[in-house]
Amino acid sequence: MIYLNNAATTLQKPPCVIQAVVEAMIGQGSCGRGSHASELTAARTVFHTREALARFFAFPHPERVVFTANATQALNTALWGLLKPGDHVIATDWDHNSVLRPLHALAQTTGVKVDCLPADRQGRLEYDQLDGLLRPNTRLLVGTHASNLTGNLLDVERMAAFAKQHGLVFLLDAAQTAGSTPIAMEEMGVHLLAFTGHKGLMGPQGTGGLCVAPGVELRSLLSGGTGVRSFEEDQPQEYPEHLEAGTLNGHGLAGLGAAVDFILETGVETIHAHERALTERFVQGLWDIPGVTVYGDFSGDRAPVVALNLEGWDPAAAADELSQGYDIAVRPGIHCAPRMHRCLGTQDTGCLRFSFGWYTTQEDIDAALAALKEMAQ
Structure with a gap:
């Protein structure tokens, strides 16, 4: 998994x-x-x-x-x-x-x-x-x-x-x-x-x-x-x-x-750098996938969280496909953040959230990107 x-x-x-x-x-x-x-x-x-x-x-x-x-x-x-x-x-x-x-x-x-x-x-x-x-x-x-x-x-x-x-x-x-x-x-x-x-x-x-x-x-x-x-x-x-x-x-x-x-x-700095590198790798890979909308500002430092939507997919259905078809765990929905979803304009659909940690690997990131690319196609 x-x-x-x-x-x-x-x-x-x-x-x-x-x-x-x-x-x-x-x-x-x-x-x-x-x-x-x-x-x-x-x-x-x-x-x-x-x-x-x-x-x-x-x-x-x-x-x-x-x-x-x-x-x-x-x-x-x-x-x-x-x-x-x-x-x-x-x-x-x-x-x-x-x-x-x-x-x-x-x-x-x-x-x-x-x-x-x-x-x-x-x-x-x-x-x-x-x-x-x-x-x-x-x-x-x-x-x-x-x-x-x-x-x-x-x-x-x-x-x-x-x-x-x-x-x-x-x-x-x-x-x-x-x-x-x-x-x-x-x-x-x-x-x-x-x-x-x-x-x-x-x-x-x-x-x-x-x-x-x-x-x-x-x-x-x-x-x-x-x-x-x-x-x-x-x-x-x-x-x-x-x-x-x-x-x-x-x-x-x-x-x-x-x-x-x-x-x-x-070292918390070591952990932060690891998670930041994973996030950047994931976001860079998303630009090559058609139909992906990514939410947020990527101009500065950040936590290892990325919210997106994939054209043609309801976020809940996409999360289920990632789970059942690829054994990848993510979270769809509103994420207990209703005001933020209204700001982003996603209050009706929600988003698909990917979030990384100390034990996440580059291989995990690449597998998630590959799964999203197949789903987009």
């Missing part, structure tokens, strides 16, 4: 990740729920993963790396924890439903106001419209680091400068970039960084987190057991327990820690 659906999840994991999960399931207890060797092993494993992620994101506050089940929960933790009635948010047309739907719910239930920075027909954000969206009550600027549809990268420097100039909190959704694109959170001017463990970080599903910069305080999304301050009726104020209610996914976090160690040893 040729797996080209890494923007959804990485199927192939480093062997050390599998080994770490297995060892944790055999001998790891519950973090913070006892002093036996098995519980201490769990606590040390979680602490190691927290420190490794802080180092990976160049964020010198490991206690403020808060674990969640995925990026969606991390984003909900940030949005519901920060925003209050009367606040205004600037989001973007690139954003995933994991941002758009919580913002819609906040608007419906609390009166939070939302505007989205528009994108043009090539999927390029119109940054010069930021000033026009600003209101006296604007509190948050949120954007996805890379579109999960086109792979285009956000101008983080420009967004962060705008947030700093106007005293806004800047939330970056790194679901598509964590693990495959260098991120230095404090240097980039990011206050809240949401990530998932199962995509570019190559860890297990059911892992993710939120990095919360000092000075940014969030209300707890969940309340419950933390293993500390059990007589207090309110959720503890200390981090990370303030945002970590309930037993953590210790087995998954063991795997995530091993994955981060692997990426740190390999």
Whole structure:
């Protein structure tokens, strides 16, 4: 099988990740729920993963790396924890439903106001419209680091400068970039960084987190057991327990820690260069295939994601043909990015998305191109 659906999840994991999960399931207890060797092993494993992620994101506050089940929960933790009635948010047309739907719910239930920075027909954000969206009550600027549809990268420097100039909190959704694109959170001017463990970080599903910069305080999304301050009726104020209610996914976090160690040893720049080269090879090959429409802007750096449509093929039928006829895994549809599809004019049909990872090879790229060429003919 040729797996080209890494923007959804990485199927192939480093062997050390599998080994770490297995060892944790055999001998790891519950973090913070006892002093036996098995519980201490769990606590040390979680602490190691927290420190490794802080180092990976160049964020010198490991206690403020808060674990969640995925990026969606991390984003909900940030949005519901920060925003209050009367606040205004600037989001973007690139954003995933994991941002758009919580913002819609906040608007419906609390009166939070939302505007989205528009994108043009090539999927390029119109940054010069930021000033026009600003209101006296604007509190948050949120954007996805890379579109999960086109792979285009956000101008983080420009967004962060705008947030700093106007005293806004800047939330970056790194679901598509964590693990495959260098991120230095404090240097980039990011206050809240949401990530998932199962995509570019190559860890297990059911892992993710939120990095919360000092000075940014969030209300707890969940309340419950933390293993500390059990007589207090309110959720503890200390981090990370303030945002970590309930037993953590210790087995998954063991795997995530091993994955981060692997990426740190390999080098995120090395991974990014590999995936960038694969993307360029794929896009160059597409120009030789008649009837292919490719979406997005390919003039700068990007995530390893390419969205296209093939003349005469419905995207779902094309994905099924690639699966059944060529054993190639891709993803058709709307990709939880409705505003982006409206910008591109593909809201009625959707797109066919190819996404590459560390374990994708040049041979995989060439096989996908050959399959598309046969389908076009």
